[in-house]
Amino acid sequence: MKDSLDAISLLAIFEKSANSLVIKADPPRFTILAVSDKYLEISRTKREDIIGKGVFEVFPDNESDPSGALSAYKAFMSVIETKKQVDLPVYKYDILVPETGLLTPFYWSNTNVPILGGDGQVAFILNTTADITDKVLLQQKEELGRKELARYQQRLNELFTQAPVAVATLIGPEHVVEVANERILEIWGKKSEDVLNKPIFEGLHEAKGQGLEELLTRVYHTGQRFVAYDRPITLPRNGQLEERYVDFLYEPLREAGGTVTGISVVAIDVTDQVHARKKIEESQERLNLILEASGLGNWDFDIVHKRSTRSLRHDQIFGYESLQPNWIHTDSFNQIYLPDQPRARQEFERAFKTGSLQLEVRIVWPDQTLHWIKIYGKIFFDQQQNPIRIVGTVADIDLEKKQAEHLEEQVTQRTLELSQAVQNLQRSNTNLEQFAYVASHDLQEPLRKIQSFSNILESQYTAELSADVVSLIKRMASAAERMSGLIRDLLTYSRLTTHQQAFVPISLGALIHQVLENLEVQIYHEKAHMQIDDLPTLNGDVLQLSQLFQNLISNAIKFHLPDVVPQIHIGYRLVSATELPQNLKPASQATSFHQISVADNGIGFDEKYLDRIFEIFQRLHGRSNFSGTGIGLAICQKVVINHGGAITASSQPGKGATFVVYLPA
Structure with missing residues (x-):
């Protein structure tokens, strides 16, 4: 009687415990013996509906995607076989939601602890489960956002490169040149290989010490744009330094959170314009000492008495070789091109109120040709504020407009x-x-x-x-x-660009297991030994990643030393972006990466050929010794780039090789 009371008390305590089930180790049924209240809450079930029933009877998985039930079943069987705790950190298992009556995807994390019977075998399994659906969905949304941002950045870089104006992007506090189109390279006097992927003042060292470093640093740290006009900068031209004048804009580039990650540079070389303007200014200053104006038509119209005083240049601008008699201000208006007259009339009406006239219009010369002019004027008024006089200049801007x-x-x-x-x-x-x-x-x-x-x-x-x-x-x-x-490999290589699928979460361990099944004959024939670390789940294209690791593992088996059993180790660790080799530039700006290595004890290679081995049709060994098309590693590199990562290798002849893949985490 006391034992029964103790059992009832323990059951009552268990039912108030964490999200747990007690499952009988009776495969394949796995009968549910006890369930906690919290488990009922997250699984949307009732105690009377599940006690005494099999796990997969209560929770039938989606027929179109039975991966959840398969993962749970494998975990239960592993507990029975190993008598050890088995964890499923993240797995998808669809359950029936009573409110909708539909199978709905959920993501779970659980532990399965063995409870041994008197015979030393697993009698029960304590299953503790947590609903992590919201967390996983949030991670998926964040990943989608990162991909969208990467696509936007790629398109933006393309637009920058093809822009009809001089454009560059500088990344990070060292202002590394990420994008530079042909027009800005012309301004800098450099080739793309001189500056791309280098700090700007390393690739364009001639620009040091001219105040530009301070300007870029200020924009990067304050997030405030900077605009300069006619800025003199000494730059290389035809093998020597030359002073150029540049209009430029420094615009901070920001991440979604507002953090400044770089600077966009837009520039226009205005050296010719500045030189021309300076010459005009110098000439104007000299001529102002002699003449009231030079190159401008001067005029003074007496509105009351309908008289005018004009320079010869004024009448020449209006198409006459000599001064015309009896010219008044209405004659100037009547010569304005008819379609421009409404706008000119509005400007004159405004000027008679404000006292200032500024107008660009087309006029008709006596030979009926059209010419652009610019008019500046000042209106004088009497005491009753009636206009009595207009004084101003007129300029021929026809060439400027046509340009x-x-x-x-x-x-x-x-x-x-x-x-x-x-x-x-x-x-x-x-x-x-x-x-x-x-x-x-x-x-x-x-x-x-x-x-x-x-x-x-x-x-x-x-x-x-x-x-x-x-x-x-x-x-x-x-x-x-x-x-x-060769045709199959070429087809595979071309499809890496034209047939890329949407990325999905992939268990790398399961993927490697499938690859090893595909290579079963080769592994058996060469008696290869495989050692595989615990591998992560990552986002990617299943077919492309399968091709990547099948190529790497197949090569590791194929290129073995004579009479030596191939020993292959697939290693893994999570690394930050700062831990990547300095000369390795991944295709994305991720902060951390999955580092997956495939190491062998084979023939190896000389590292001076490292860059060459990833090029298409490149072979380091004769076809008589080792079969192949010379495309496999090129495919590997293409897959890694498609996934935003990088690939490298290390080796010595006769001492094996290690290929290392970095994929964004």
């Missing part, structure tokens, strides 16, 4: 050229798709026939053929097989 129109036409033309370039790129992508189709269908078909016919010749007619002919048939079949493999 502006020409510049606008150039901008329009270059915009059209940019649009054409985009269309050409689209056509190029279409052609690449067509090539992929041809490679996968039309090119493979004749190769299959060659292989089939050569197999028939070898199997049915060997006795009738000479040894040389048989050798030629075998070589033909081998060449066809190599060609077929």
Whole structure:
């Protein structure tokens, strides 16, 4: 009786405990024996509906995605087999929501603790579960946001590169040049390889000590833009230093949270304009000592008495070679091009109120040609505020306007050229798709026939053929097989750009397990030993990552020393971006990375060929020694770049090689 009371008390205490189940170790049913109140709450069930029933009877998984039930079942079986606690940090398991009557995706984290019976075997399993759906969904949203930001940044960089004005982006407190288009390289007097991915004052050291360092530092730390006009800067030109005048804008670049991460630079070389303006100013100063104006038409109109005093230049600007008699201010207005007259009338009406006139209009010369002029004037009034006199100047701005129109036409033309370039790129992508189709269908078909016919010749007619002919048939079949493999690899390489799938969470351990199953024959044949660390879950394209690690592991097995059993270790650790090798530039700006290494005890290679091994069609070993197309590592690098990461390797001849992949965490 006392034992029954104790059992009832313990059950009551358990029911008020954490999110837990007591499950009987009776696979495959796994009967639920006890459940806590909190577990009922998060699983949206009632005690009377689940006690005495099997786990997978109470929680049937989604038929279209049974991965959750499979993960739970494997965990329970592992507890029974190992008699050790098994954790599932994150897994997806759809459950029925009573409010909607629908199977709804949930994400869980649980521990499964073995409870041994008197026979020393696992009798029960204590399952403690937490609902982490909100946390996982938030992480997915954050990852999606990071991807959108990366795509936006990529598009922005493309626009910068193709912009018709001089543009650059400088990243970080050292102002590393990330983007620099051709126009700004012309202003700097540098080539792209001189400055890209370097601090600006390392690649453009000639600009040091001219106050630009302080300006960039101030913009980066204060987040306030800086604009300069006609700034003199000494820059390299044709092998020597030359003073140039530049209008430029320093605009801070910010992350979503407002943190300044870099500076956008927009610049215009105005050296010619500044020199021209200075010459004009100098000339004007000299001429002002002699003449009232130079190059400008001076005029003074007496409105009351309808008289005028004008310089010869004034009448010349209006298309006359000599001064015209009896000219009054209405004559000037009547010569304005008819479509411009309404705007001119409004400006004159405003000037008669404000006392200041400024106007750019087209006038019609006596020969009926159109010319742009600019008018400045001051209105004088009598005591009753009636206009009595207008004094001012007129300038011929026809050339300036036509140059502006020409510049606008150039901008329009270059915009059209940019649009054409985009269309050409689209056509190029279409052609690449067509090539992929041809490679996968039309090119493979004749190769299959060659292989089939050569197999028939070898199997049915060997006795009738000479040894040389048989050798030629075998070589033909081998060449066809190599060609077929090359086409498959080329198709894989091209699809890495044109057929990338949306990234999804991937268990890297499960993916590696599948890859090893694919390589089972090669592993068995070479008697390779595999050692695999605990691997993370990461976001990526399943097919591309499978191709990446299949290539790396296959190479590790293939390039082994004679009479030496291949020993392959797949290692893992999480590293910060600052721990990456200095010469390694990942394709994304992540703060931390998954470091996955594939190390072997094979033939190795000389590290002076490190850059070469990732290039397409590059081989360090003869085809007679090791098979392959020379595309495998190029595919690996392409996959890693698609995922925003980087790949490198270290090795010594005869001492094995280690390939290290960094993928954003």
